[in-house]
Amino acid sequence: MASNRSASPAPFVPTRRTETLGYGTSHTDEGPWEEWNPTAESIRPVRGRHRVTKQRGGGLARSSTVLGVGVIAAVGAGGMASANTGKPPVSISLPDLPSVGSLFDDSPHAPKGSATALSTAGVTSTGSAEGAVGAGEALRNRIMAQVDQQQTQVESKAEAAAETAAAKQAEEAAAQAKKEAGAKAAAAKQKAEEEAKQKAEAARLAELAKQYVLPTSSYTITGTFGQPGSMWSSGYHTGLDFAAPTGTLIKAIHSGTVTQAGWAGAYGYRTVLTLDDGTELWFCHQSSINVTVGQKVSTGEVIGRVGATGNVTGPHVHLEVHPGGQATAIDPMTWLRGKGLNP
Template identity: 45%
Template structure:
């Protein structure tokens, strides 16, 4: 009488089936290139697994372990290189931004210095004759003047004394001016006008820009005069009769007489 083994979930597969399955698994691992030399240790561990009920721990051959370590080291090296590259890039960007900021500050400082220098240039005033004094004051009365009073001030000066522009401006007249003799009229940067009369010679021409202290001629005794001196006027326009107090004008611009 033949015995038929009942099937069920508690029945263990035969040794042949287990061995066949393990061999198939090992073949699969070998085919995929993961671990080709694990078959023998797996078979050797079968008996132990059956006796203890524990899964066997497989030892990897040294060449495979070395290959795995090499790959891991290469991955770590690539990661470290990427990290260093990122850090270098960040440092370079920070240095670039710092340099750009420094360049911007330097440019702004130069621009401020240039603006300040230009402001100073346009607002610097000097006396028309250095180391002189006012010999005839503004609005002094007398028959010497057709209007009945002096429309400017006279600076004591011998013939040939250098005469300077009192501030920055543009020459609008340079030549003979009737009773004023040889004269120069300058339109100042603030829109006012200054006049320099009785010159013995003229050193500028119409349209020329002049700085404060620029020599524009030499004092003399041309025109309606009793002796050499410089006649200086401040005006609101280039026309006769628009005169303003020259002393107050110069003091307003920082020139003490």
């Protein structure tokens, strides 16, 4: 084998600069520094791979530190992503890299690296469990918050519906109460009007009663209007019978004019008194007549006496009422009550 060439003179190495750019102490990653204008004598080309190491040693040494930090940051980011996604963490082992430049050194004394893990990226099983528990707790809290929110919404809707129903019920109750109050007021008004009307009618009848009197006194009603029987030529009774002893005074019910006075067949002695409105009052079966035709009489004036002349079964005065002088008679009882009298 050929012997190695004699070593070349050592290149010029300038002394380390003590300036630290304001840091206060020198740092190993700041040198070595080379002069700005190297010459052939200070730097000679070196063969082999050592040339790469010497030419790039300083830059690669700094790059190794940056690379290591970048790898650790990337692995840490991967661990965080693993924790966030809920997947089990993966432990990554990296060899110790004292210097990237040593990877290019083929000397037998250069360190070859170690299988010892530089760092364990990600989280441990305990950290993973804690992360899963934390994520689960956060999810549970979100679900419970949503449940509470939905429950609150449901309760709010139910409360609003209850308030609406209560308001509607109160409105209906108020409307019903108003309706009942109105009906009550209307009934009270109608009752008051009826009472007032009755009172006015009573006053009118009382005033009329001063103008009208019953045909006789101390009497008994023995026959009413419409009573059927064969003893009457019409088949029914056409007047009102006031039974009284013979000779009892017969009075003019109201003021008027005597239009008939004398014998009338089945009616016996009869007096017809015509009132101012044209109504004719017939007083029949008299024992005697005290007035003459054309005579004007006043209320309560004596016009004759009770008797039993004509078609009779006993002494009484038979009273008939003919409105407007018509042939058909009406019920004397109703007519007398209309004048404020109560036979």
